[in-house]
Amino acid sequence: xxxxxxxxxxxxxxxxxxxxxxxxxxxxxxxxxxxxxxxxxxxxxxxxxxxxxxxxxxxxxxxxxxxxxxxxxxxxxxxxxxxxxxxxxxxxxxxxxxxxx
Numbered sequence: 001x002x003x004x005x006x007x008x009x010x011x012x013x014x015x016x017x018x019x020x021x022x023x024x025x026x027x028x029x030x031x032x033x034x035x036x037x038x039x040x041x042x043x044x045x046x047x048x049x050x051x052x053x054x055x056x057x058x059x060x061x062x063x064x065x066x067x068x069x070x071x072x073x074x075x076x077x078x079x080x081x082x083x084x085x086x087x088x089x090x091x092x093x094x095x096x097x098x099x100x101x
Contacts, residue, residue: 004094007101009061010069013041013087016056018080023060025075030068032101035061041087057085063093063101 014022019036026034039059062072073088080086095101 002096004096005098007063007093007095007098008066008069009063009091009093010072011089011091012060012062012073012076013039013057014060014076014080015084015086016058018084019058019060022076022080025079026060026062026072029071029075031062031064031072033063037061041085063095065101 012022016038023034023036037059039057041057062069064072069090073090076086076088
């Protein structure tokens with residue numbers, strides 16, 4: 001059996017205008033790597049179709065230690081959630097190369 005190492009996947013969907021700040025803050029709290037995709041979304045606040053610059057949404061995926069994921073999510077809730085559309089969730093994952101995360 002191939003050796004697997006448990007980590008946490010933190011997924012953040014947020015307004016694209018705060019992407020750089022979110023990535024900076026994630027790095028400051030210990031994130032080593034991430035993937036960012038432009039997405040469209042809908043929720044209680046309405047639909048974000050990405051039709052114009054201020055309507056864009058990004059999805060940020062961070063694989064990290066659970067404590068790092070918690071620190072990032074707590075910071076995002078405290079600093080951004082009251083002023084921007086932000087959704088987050090955690091997923092337990094297994095990785096093959098733990099040194100990359």
